[in-house]
Amino acid sequence: MLATESSSAISFALTEGQRAARDAAREFARREIDPLVDEIDEAQRFPGELFVQAGELGFLGILVPEEYGGSGMGYVEYVLIVSELAQVDASIGLSVAAHNSLCTGHILKFGSEEQRRRWVVPLARGEKIGAWSLTEPGAGSDAAGTRSTARKVDGGWILDGAKTFTTHGSVGDYCVVFAVTDPDGPRHHNVSAFVLEKGMDGFQPGKKENKLGTRASDTAEVIMDNCFVPDGHLLGERGEGFIQALEILDGGRISIAALGLGIAEGAYRTALAYAQEREQFGRPIAKFQAVQFHLAEMATRVAAAEALVMAAALEMDRTGKVTRLAAQAKLFAGEASVFCAERGVQIHGGYGFVKDYRAEKFYRDCKICTIGEGTSEIQRLVISRQLLKGG
Ligand SMILES: Cc1cc2nc3c(=O)[nH]c(=O)nc-3n(C[C@H](O)[C@H](O)[C@H](O)COP(=O)(O)OP(=O)(O)OC[C@H]3O[C@@H](n4cnc5c(N)ncnc54)[C@H](O)[C@@H]3O)c2cc1C
Structure with missing residues (x-):
């Protein structure tokens, strides 16, 4: 059985727009996601077709202003949508959440106008899938312990290192990654954030994880091996990535x-x-x-x-x-x-x-x-x- 009504009085305090967002997510989850849940879980298949539909419904640019191709909604709508999806399939809830708040959110918040136009617009429209790679094999809870490096060269940076447990590490089109740009800088001001694009030389997915749960949400390693990234891919200030x-x-x-x-x-x-x-x-x-x-x-x-x-x-x-x-x-x-x-x-x-x-x-x-x-x-x-x- 699927959820019907929210269990608390909070649902009665929602605006009409917030209820509409919740109801659209509920309908999508019941009609489109529910029939696929067992198959995609068993096969650990990331359902690209559902992501296309989620994009059409505006669920991949929930927090992005309309001028950048998004739905222009707030966090209340966002949590309603993610929780409705998760009631039916946590994999879809997790993937939608990671796409919106991590990758897309990061570029929207710290990117320049040009970077927003280039990357946020297709992400928010659901034409591209976003990933965000902070965690490394040796830097999990201690997220400031990044070992991946970015070495300055003419016109850009050379990135080397490996990230682990990246949501959409295999299927992502754009990936925000963190690397040490200033090895002698102070601990929390020595890492910078970059946008990598699928197909760049030296940037590739590693092992796809075989997981206990949320199995239809793609989780994989991300490898950077002598990967040249142009200057225009640095997000915000150098050294402020962490x-x-x-x-x-x-x-x-x-x-x-x-x-x-x-x-x-x-x-x-x-x-x-x-x-x-x-x-x-x-x-x-x-x-x-x-x-x-x-x-x-x-x-x-x-x-x-x-x-x-x-x-x-x-x-x-x-x-x-x-x-x-x-x-x-x-x-x-x-x-x-x-x-x-x-x-x-x-x-x-x-x-x-x-x-x-x-x-x-x-x-x-x-x-x-x-x-x-x-x-x-x-x-x-x-x-x-x-x-x-x-x-
Ligand atoms: C399905 C999945 C999706 C993920 N998606 C992403 C993603 O998209 N991008 C990304 O960057 N990361 C992602 N992660 C990584 C996730 O954020 C990390 O797994 C998490 O932060 C924990 O790090 P760790 O696995 O290295 O565990 P560890 O840091 O090794 O922790 C092991 C244990 O030690 C405890 N511990 C560690 N330090 C302390 C301390 N100081 N005090 C008390 N206890 C402590 C922890 O609580 C835990 O119980 C994902 C992980 C999973 C499983």
Whole structure:
């Protein structure tokens, strides 16, 4: 069963435009994504055809102003869309989120007018797929530990290094990558961001990962081997790439929070329906208080996650400053998705352990929410640092 209505009162506070965005995403998820979910998950196939349709609906330029080919919507619409998609397939939710908030968002925020016209417009229209490569084998949580290098040469830079776990690392057309340009510079001011284009000499995908969950969202290594990148591909100030990445990750964490919310809600609604259908001891299992209490815990976490995700989205739209709230939303919604997915499997009993029911898929997909764009442990670090700074 698919989700029907949002579980909290927040949906009643939405504007007409926000409801329309949510409803369009819900309709797309039910009609176009749902029939493909099992096939693309099993085959680990990135569904390019769904991405084309998502582009036509404006879901690949959600936060991009209309003058750059986008939909000109805000973070509230953005989290509604990502969570609706994730209720049906977290892979699509994750891919749409990474495309919008990481690659496209980075070029929009830090690119020049010329760079926006060149790269943001096709990304926002859904004609090109975006990737964003920060993580390296030796630089995960310690994201400032970048080892990839960019050496200045006449007219550009030579990039060398390897990135790991890049969403759209194989299928991406444009990739924002981070490399050390100033090895003797101060630790947080020695890395710069560049745009690489598919087909550039020395830039290629590496191993595609075989994943536990979100299997239809492409994740791969990215290799730069003596790759010449023209000067015009440097984004913003030289040496400021890591600081740019931190800003982008604030928005990215709202994306993963929305993903977690969608998974939590999908797992809850699926379990609620199953508990009312499945009979044991001559009655639906929903009549047993033990099962009712599981559902009560799940519904409460969904409602609380929704409140935090919406608070972060509203604050982002209002002030653009959300470091603490984004981390809190991501921490809570990510952990809520794991809680709800686990309880969902429990309510399904043995049927939760097999692929005939979606409970099993929620249980695999949810785990990315406590890892990607900063683990839960790193969110706690971010939150406590902000609290101690008085933020
Ligand atoms: C499906 C998927 C998609 C991804 N997409 C992208 C992408 O598009 N672009 C990109 O750049 N990256 C991407 N990532 C990478 C992701 O952001 C990293 O995996 C994540 O930041 C964790 O880094 P790590 O895997 O190296 O783990 P590690 O940093 O090695 O962490 C291992 C464990 O140690 C803990 N730990 C580490 N440091 C501390 C500390 N100081 N205090 C307490 N605990 C600590 C962590 O919380 C974790 O539990 C993706 C990852 C996955 C799995």
